[in-house]
Amino acid sequence: MRAQVLRDFTKEYPVIVQGRGAFLYDRAGREYLDAVGGIAVVNVGHGVPEIIAAMREQAESVAFVHGGSFANEAAMALSEELATWAPAGLGHVLLLSGGSEATETAMKLAHQYHRERGKEGKYRIVSRWISYHGNTIGALSMSGRTAWRREFTPYLQNFPKIHPPYCYRCPYGKSYPGCGIACAEDLERVITLEGADGIAAFIAEPVIGTSAAGVTPPPEYYPRIREICDTHDILFIADEVITGIGRTGKNFGIEHWGVVPDMITTAKALSSGYAPLAAVLLHDRVYDAIATGSGHMTQGFTYSGHPLCSAVGLAVLKYLKAHDLVANAARIGRTLLSRLETLQRFPIVGDVRGTGLILGVEFVADRATKRPFPPAAGVTRRVVEAALGDGVMVVPGMGGMIDGVAGDHIQISPPYIFSEANVEQLVHALETAIQKVMREVPVS
Numbered sequence: 001m002r003a004q005v006l007r008d009f010t011k012e013y014p015v016i017v018q019g020r021g022a023f024l025y026d027r028a029g030r031e032y033l034d035a036v037g038g039i040a041v042v043n044v045g046h047g048v049p050e051i052i053a054a055m056r057e058q059a060e061s062v063a064f065v066h067g068g069s070f071a072n073e074a075a076m077a078l079s080e081e082l083a084t085w086a087p088a089g090l091g092h093v094l095l096l097s098g099g100s101e102a103t104e105t106a107m108k109l110a111h112q113y114h115r116e117r118g119k120e121g122k123y124r125i126v127s128r129w130i131s132y133h134g135n136t137i138g139a140l141s142m143s144g145r146t147a148w149r150r151e152f153t154p155y156l157q158n159f160p161k162i163h164p165p166y167c168y169r170c171p172y173g174k175s176y177p178g179c180g181i182a183c184a185e186d187l188e189r190v191i192t193l194e195g196a197d198g199i200a201a202f203i204a205e206p207v208i209g210t211s212a213a214g215v216t217p218p219p220e221y222y223p224r225i226r227e228i229c230d231t232h233d234i235l236f237i238a239d240e241v242i243t244g245i246g247r248t249g250k251n252f253g254i255e256h257w258g259v260v261p262d263m264i265t266t267a268k269a270l271s272s273g274y275a276p277l278a279a280v281l282l283h284d285r286v287y288d289a290i291a292t293g294s295g296h297m298t299q300g301f302t303y304s305g306h307p308l309c310s311a312v313g314l315a316v317l318k319y320l321k322a323h324d325l326v327a328n329a330a331r332i333g334r335t336l337l338s339r340l341e342t343l344q345r346f347p348i349v350g351d352v353r354g355t356g357l358i359l360g361v362e363f364v365a366d367r368a369t370k371r372p373f374p375p376a377a378g379v380t381r382r383v384v385e386a387a388l389g390d391g392v393m394v395v396p397g398m399g400g401m402i403d404g405v406a407g408d409h410i411q412i413s414p415p416y417i418f419s420e421a422n423v424e425q426l427v428h429a430l431e432t433a434i435q436k437v438m439r440e441v442p443v444s
């Protein structure tokens with residue numbers, strides 16, 4: 001019996017005692033290559049002295065003040081720096097502690113934006129199936145993740161969902177480019193059916209994270225989404241909790257489509273995991289509607305704008321810039337993707353995809369028909385465990401991305417300092433893991 005409650009009550013977790021660069025070390029001295037950056041969090045690497053020094057310096061001046069009473073220099077400096085990272089117009093920064101806080105806050109701000117303009121009825125948020133926006137009730141209501149929603153259905157808001165831009169398994173049975181981006185047009189259909197006067201915003205992950213790692217929509221997708229949102233006076237929220245702060249090889253993932261959202265939520269990489277930290281970036285039009293309206297937000301958290309966490313965030317942004325690590329995420333991401341593509345010589349590897357350093361490998365029982373393995377075969381778990389046995393940590397993608405039940409994939413999202421040697425170690429471990437799983441689970 002252990003005192004700490006962990007997610008799986010029966011599992012024995014390795015106890016990590018040290019992190020250095022792209023590696024973690026457990027109590028028994030075992031080394032793990034962190035090929036997931038925790039879970040798309042760590043970007044500058046573990047144990048970076050500059051970040052630790054910034055944290056100590058801030059703790060020595062002031063670790064905490066409450067944002068309801070005081071401003072603080074660390075939060076002000078981080079906000080100014082983060083504004084320079086953002087697409088034009090998104091220079092207003094609300095600092096928070098985690099991704100779910102950020103998306104839930106964006107949800108409420110979307111409603112406030114419309115309320116301030118006399119459109120009280122616009123409060124529902126449209127999102128996509130095969131998505132994750134967080135675990136609090138508002139965030140989970142927006143999340144299209146069947147397995148995590150099921151137990152909590154009585155609490156959830158009735159928010160509409162559209163199909164995801166999952167080209168490998170097009171929900172319409174079409175293929176790009178002949179599809180006419182039916183998955184984006186679906187937004188127009190749902191808005192018309194539900195009534196635009198009840199809808200505040202559409203939220204999406206620019207590149208899908210843990211729900212179907214690495215799924216990247218075609219070039220026309222977000223421009224069309226933006227157009228539909230504008231037509232119906234609906235805000236577009238880019239949930240960049242995973243894709244933000246350089247993970248896709250650009251500051252924000254949505255920049256790959258040249259589209260400017262009304263709000264961006266970001267978290268994980270903002271602090272590289274050295275402290276809990278998140279942000280909502282507001283476009284001028286959202287900020288101004290509130291500033292010239294009530295001038296007040298009826299929401300807040302104890303740790304919003306936390307000085308210590310802000311100092312960490314600022315140190316991380318400076319470190320990323322000083323070492324040109326966003327460019328490295330793009331460069332090493334291309335190398336990693338092309339090396340992972342070689343895994344397609346194994347019959348159980350159906351799809352390899354991703355942008356920058358958010359990548360996924362999908363497993364199938366039959367590559368010709370894309371038939372998935374039965375969930376009971378535990379293919380994802382087996383691959384992850386085999387790689388871990390070889391000292392390489394990858395993350396199990398959320399099962400059920402095909403129909404809410406079936407579907408196997410892994411997520412790969414390493415720190416931006418990942419090297420060619422790290423790539424080779426990862427690919428070798430996956431080759432071995434896949435071969436082991438093919439022996440254990442018969443392929444038809």
Ligand SMILES: Cc1ncc(COP(=O)(O)O)c(C=O)c1O
Nearest residue numbers: 098099100132133134209241242
């Ligand atoms: C896209 C996205 N949004 C929101 C969240 C929720 O973030 P957190 O776990 O920090 O609450 C996550 C977490 O994985 C995420 O991937």
